[in-house]
Amino acid sequence: MIEGIKQVSMMAIGNDLLKKPRLFYDKLREPFVGRDEEALTIVLALLSGEHLIIIGEPGTAKSALARRAARLLNVRFFKYLLTRFTEPSELFGPLDINALRKGIYKRITTSKLPDAEIAFLDEIFNANSAVLNSLLSILQERLLYDGYSEIRVPLWSLVSASNRIPDEPELDALYDRLLYRHIVKPVSEEFWGELLDRAWSIEKGDFEDVKPVMSSNDFLELNKLVFQVDLTDIKQSLLRLFAILEDSGMHLTDRRKSKALKAIAAHAIFEGRLKAKVEDLFVLKYIAPSDAEDFDKITNILLEELRTPEKILVELGEIERNTETIGREVEKLKSFDPKLVEIYRSLKTARRRVAMISRMSDDPRIADKVDSLINRIDNLLDEVTSKLGM
Numbered sequence: 001m002i003e004g005i006k007q008v009s010m011m012a013i014g015n016d017l018l019k020k021p022r023l024f025y026d027k028l029r030e031p032f033v034g035r036d037e038e039a040l041t042i043v044l045a046l047l048s049g050e051h052l053i054i055i056g057e058p059g060t061a062k063s064a065l066a067r068r069a070a071r072l073l074n075v076r077f078f079k080y081l082l083t084r085f086t087e088p089s090e091l092f093g094p095l096d097i098n099a100l101r102k103g104i105y106k107r108i109t110t111s112k113l114p115d116a117e118i119a120f121l122d123e124i125f126n127a128n129s130a131v132l133n134s135l136l137s138i139l140q141e142r143l144l145y146d147g148y149s150e151i152r153v154p155l156w157s158l159v160s161a162s163n164r165i166p167d168e169p170e171l172d173a174l175y176d177r178l179l180y181r182h183i184v185k186p187v188s189e190e191f192w193g194e195l196l197d198r199a200w201s202i203e204k205g206d207f208e209d210v211k212p213v214m215s216s217n218d219f220l221e222l223n224k225l226v227f228q229v230d231l232t233d234i235k236q237s238l239l240r241l242f243a244i245l246e247d248s249g250m251h252l253t254d255r256r257k258s259k260a261l262k263a264i265a266a267h268a269i270f271e272g273r274l275k276a277k278v279e280d281l282f283v284l285k286y287i288a289p290s291d292a293e294d295f296d297k298i299t300n301i302l303l304e305e306l307r308t309p310e311k312i313l314v315e316l317g318e319i320e321r322n323t324e325t326i327g328r329e330v331e332k333l334k335s336f337d338p339k340l341v342e343i344y345r346s347l348k349t350a351r352r353r354v355a356m357i358s359r360m361s362d363d364p365r366i367a368d369k370v371d372s373l374i375n376r377i378d379n380l381l382d383e384v385t386s387k388l389g390m
């Protein structure tokens, strides 16, 4: 009896906890246009206790995302913009002069990187050799070697950003420690209108009222669940994928191969599952690429190689995200706005595509998604036609 009660309460805690990553993700991407994948990679980094690099041209909301993530987390946070001239004391804290007088070499690390649970380092590839070594051991071993002593640091995840993919050999070790890598693309033309509206709202302060939705304790607990994910169904597919990636010139270091399972399990947890499915292997998109060419070809390789229902689910997911973006735009547009005509056409195209997809497989997950998507698109079409007075 007592055992039974214990189990039920464990499940209740588990369920509540399992909802938090999704809540964090939704809140994180809320103000931005087209930043879903960036939000996802931040969640994956948190769930797996790994580090992330977001690469992209200036002004693509990299810093804005990191700032918002920090406000959604109840954690000790450190952020810094690195330049070639950044000195160790700026990141790791100044030397303690009083201690030094007594012959003790020690840093005052309060509020600096060694004190942080989550850190954001902007322009991380500017790290010079004076900070690089300490950074490497903090990232890998969570240890700061401080001249004579070692300090254990609580860093859970580093979110970093850069405008470029590094090509200097001395940065290889740092780049390899950033498990998740993502290239952020500027917003595409069809969403420029929405970008203006959202950026306006952001500047006006409409999204300022944020409260933390996750604490460091939450991701420690979630991380325990990550290691309980049943991975039996995907191991063979993962090994096959490694071979295919290697054949297409995409070499994963042993470190990255070893950590792939953790990323896959983290994605399953994000989806609220304790069992990994082939669709979770899509996280390899963020682990396998190294150079610009890899980033270009990885999505196609994964779409090509992963089983059809998973491919279809991914495509439906993309259509779903676009539909939601369009939905938000329709809400804002006034009657007879000429943009509505364009939107009407793209909704019709999306509807035809979804209908076609529904005939490709009889997987119940696909049928469910197709039903809800068709429903959503039809409702939007109604809204658009009524705004157009048709």
Ligand SMILES: Nc1ncnc2c1ncn2[C@@H]1O[C@H](COP(=O)(O)OP(=O)(O)OP(=O)(O)O)[C@@H](O)[C@H]1O
Residues within 6 Å of the ligand: 031, 032, 033, 034, 035, 056, 057, 058, 059, 060, 061, 062, 063, 064, 065, 162, 163, 187, 195, 198, 199, 202, 203
């Ligand atoms: N996709 C987007 N959705 C909404 N607003 C955006 C988007 N992209 C950029 N912005 C607006 O532009 C501002 C500038 O973005 P931010 O400073 O975060 O860019 P960045 O990628 O960090 O640039 P840099 O590489 O120069 O540091 C954001 O605060 C936001 O107001």
Ligand SMILES: [Mg+2]
Residues within 6 Å of the ligand: 062, 063, 064, 122, 161
């Ligand atoms: Mg920035």
